[in-house]
Amino acid sequence: MKRLGLISAQLGVAVVLLLLWHVLTTMPWGAGGKPLVPPFFFSTPLDVIARIHKWFSEGTIWRHLWITLTESALAFVIGSVAGVLVGFWFARQPLIAAIFDPYVKMVNALPRIVLAPIFTLWFGLGIASKVALGVTLVFFIVFFNVYQGVREVSPTVLANARMLGMNERQLMRHVYWPSALSWMFSSLHTSVGFAVVGAVVGEYLGSAAGLGYLILQAEGTFDIAGVFAGMFVLAVFVLVIDGLVTLVERRLLVWRPTAADTHK
């Protein structure tokens, strides 16, 4: 019942905003019988809905969604694997970590958007350059979390593992690895989100397909309904992915009190 109330309140916000948007852009209340807000610059909810309906009924949207999804998934997988491996390596080899520390900080401080043109030159206009951009975002999130996770294993748990007879390899498998993974999973929402951001921003800066491309095309022709429709599809796309991540997280972090309490 409480949950039902929450959902209806959330839907209520959407209805009010859409109504306000509709009223302001269609009702002839402004000077000279025009709407208060010009629909040329702000479109109208009905136009946007019609555009989304057209995309889905004609089926043109699916290809773009698929491209963006592929790019995001690849960026997430490659960035995560690299982040886990390097994070683990650095955490177990303090000397290596110390040597590379300034470079890691430098690269991480760089706004990734400046890399996009270079990646386009290197990897072309296809999906590879978007994946590369996403990877640079995902990698650092996963890397820092895994690094932290390995180094912040409770000393008591570690001593206990040793006293229970674990050798170095077994410590890796039963102590460091689960600890690192739990930290990585705790940042799952952020890293998946950044994978999508990398893909869309990459598309926006130069591509032939994808949601970012769709939005850019609409913008280029002052097709505001198209821009809003693209943004709306993108938002729902991210919500769906985030929901899936929550499901995965609940399964994987069942042992953790905080995860269980947060996502009820």
Added chain:
Amino acid sequence: MEALQKEGSRPDTGPAAGLPAVRFDGTRVAFVIKNNPYVAVERADLEVADGEFVSIVGPTGCGKSTLLNIAAGLITPSAGAIEISGKPLKGLNRQAGYLFQADSLFPWKTVLENVAIGLEVANVGQQAARERAHGWLKRVGLGAFTDRYPHMLSGGQRKRVGLAQVLIRDPKILLMDEPFGPLDAQTRQIMGNLLLDLWSADKKAVLFVTHDLEEAIALSDRVVIMAAGPNSRIIGNWKIDLARPRDISDIRLEHRFHEIHREIWTKLKDEVMKGYSQAGGEG
């Protein structure tokens, strides 16, 4: 008072029979903290016989946990020796099980996995290890909780899991660092009785650290008192001639228990005060 009914060595202890399970010989522990030398334990001489239950009692910060860590091989003494069954200890003590004061279960493993892991890493097959873990969980009264994760258990239940986790490997020596410290009074007594039950079934040498003199007397064959740190040392060594098997809630009502308690406490008060003033004078 001296008529201690020590159960003696197990008959099957092999070549090490007769030698103490744990022997501290002039053991000294010093650390360097921010370039200042800090002597945690000035000198410790202590023997724990096979199958003997010895408690170390002392105020907070007296170095009792340090002594346990030395016996476990987690730290090495700065001077003096530590011998396990007559042999100097090098590296980790493979004959010892250690029950820590803080939470030391693996939070990402279920209760059953936590108990079985000690066997699995020793190359016992997973199936066999888990079957034996089941048996141990029943013995500590957690047969119905095998699939829970540690955070779903109470503090007392977690200590039971810890006990099963350590005992399943059948260590010859059991090291316990205020294991029941964070528990409430009732749970402590229940855990104490559980510990004595398990111990009497298969006597191991136990080195039990606590700040609670009553708990120490109720559980032990022998109680060792340490002075306040730094420069801590052993300042008393009492045999406890209370009959076994004991129920540690009942035994506290016995006349003999009070006699022993009074005797140790009278001595302890003086020595602890002396210890404090010494430390103050040097510090």
